[in-house]
Amino acid sequence: MAKLTAESRVYVRSVSYAYEELKQVMFGLLSLLDQGRIQQQSRVLIKPNFLAPARPERAMITHPLVIRAAVEYVHEKGALPQVSDSPAMGTFERVMREGGIDRALRDIPVDCRPFQDSHMVDIGPPFNRIEIAADAMDADVIINLPKLKTHTQMLLTLGVKNMFGCIVGLRKPEWHLRTGIDRERFAELLVRICAVMRPAITVLDGVLAMEGQGPGKGGVPRELGVVMAAKDAFAVDAAVCRMLSIKEDELLTNRLAAKMGLMPGNIAIDGELPAVRDMHFPAMAPLVFGPKGLQGFMRRHLVQRPVCRTSLCRHCGECWRYCPATAIEPEMQGLRFDYDKCIRCYCCIEVCPYGALSSRETVAGKVVRRALKR
Ligand code: SF4
Numbered sequence: 001m002a003k004l005t006a007e008s009r010v011y012v013r014s015v016s017y018a019y020e021e022l023k024q025v026m027f028g029l030l031s032l033l034d035q036g037r038i039q040q041q042s043r044v045l046i047k048p049n050f051l052a053p054a055r056p057e058r059a060m061i062t063h064p065l066v067i068r069a070a071v072e073y074v075h076e077k078g079a080l081p082q083v084s085d086s087p088a089m090g091t092f093e094r095v096m097r098e099g100g101i102d103r104a105l106r107d108i109p110v111d112c113r114p115f116q117d118s119h120m121v122d123i124g125p126p127f128n129r130i131e132i133a134a135d136a137m138d139a140d141v142i143i144n145l146p147k148l149k150t151h152t153q154m155l156l157t158l159g160v161k162n163m164f165g166c167i168v169g170l171r172k173p174e175w176h177l178r179t180g181i182d183r184e185r186f187a188e189l190l191v192r193i194c195a196v197m198r199p200a201i202t203v204l205d206g207v208l209a210m211e212g213q214g215p216g217k218g219g220v221p222r223e224l225g226v227v228m229a230a231k232d233a234f235a236v237d238a239a240v241c242r243m244l245s246i247k248e249d250e251l252l253t254n255r256l257a258a259k260m261g262l263m264p265g266n267i268a269i270d271g272e273l274p275a276v277r278d279m280h281f282p283a284m285a286p287l288v289f290g291p292k293g294l295q296g297f298m299r300r301h302l303v304q305r306p307v308c309r310t311s312l313c314r315h316c317g318e319c320w321r322y323c324p325a326t327a328i329e330p331e332m333q334g335l336r337f338d339y340d341k342c343i344r345c346y347c348c349i350e351v352c353p354y355g356a357l358s359s360r361e362t363v364a365g366k367v368v369r370r371a372l373k374r
């Protein structure tokens, strides 16, 4: 039997957000995984999921008390914690305020700031040199604190995808545009970024997770009551798939990581992995299908499109400002989508603060896809 490495062990703990209990669990996990890496004066970057300003009970961002426990642990080690991210929507300061992180950290000295400057980093072909947050590249240790959420484009957002937040600001939609409708290409980008960043510890917040049309306001909070931790973000993601009763390679980043030799061969679970058999995943239609020569036409006319529920839209402008293809324009009532330009990245759904956007497959799309399957 192959020897289990420490990297392939995933620690699963049942816990709530009651702080004393959570802190004990987080300290236990961090001291198991730290193994002397966090030393006096080490610069430790704590990277939560700060998708957008939202209260913790919406399950859109890493819970403030999970962040607090990590910050306290780093402090106790005499190291220098920094909490940073680059929200897809809204400002970092608003996420801190509305997400309750300001409040949770008010009595601990900690540097909290958005990623701003970048370094050019070679993540390998086909992407080669890309810009990654300098604060992340320069840190001695990265503690990755993802949230367990469903994701309309990638199925789930977990440990590996959380590192995409180290791409600063508007560079993120630019990468969506460059990888286009090719989910596999986008997954490869995520895997390569995570492999280069190599967070030393990943602790996934799955206490209050999200199901349905995540990862934004379209998703529904779902209590799972677990945190999962490992040295290796890929191992955490694989263990989450087991917990949610799906095959590991259904998550594209897992499949790509395995192909690239980055997935640990043996993943041992330490603790009780709950069996969740009724998680609601987002409806995901393929973005490319049909005969090659017709794929462009089919994507434009038959693949799920973003649509707006006018009654919920407040014309805040987040979606059209973020859209990497400039395919959205405001109208007197609601929005107008240019479906020829739209690359079906579904970023607009992700960033809408009012849950006004969703994806809908066209009737023709359903018919053609079923016919092609026969
Ligand atoms: S309209 Fe939405 S799905 Fe289409 S390209 Fe813009 S952000 Fe992506």
Ligand code: SF4
Residues within 6 Å of the ligand: 308, 312, 313, 314, 315, 316, 317, 318, 319, 320, 335, 351, 352, 353, 354, 355, 356, 357
């Ligand atoms: S759809 Fe959502 S993000 Fe776009 S303008 Fe309306 S409320 Fe804002």
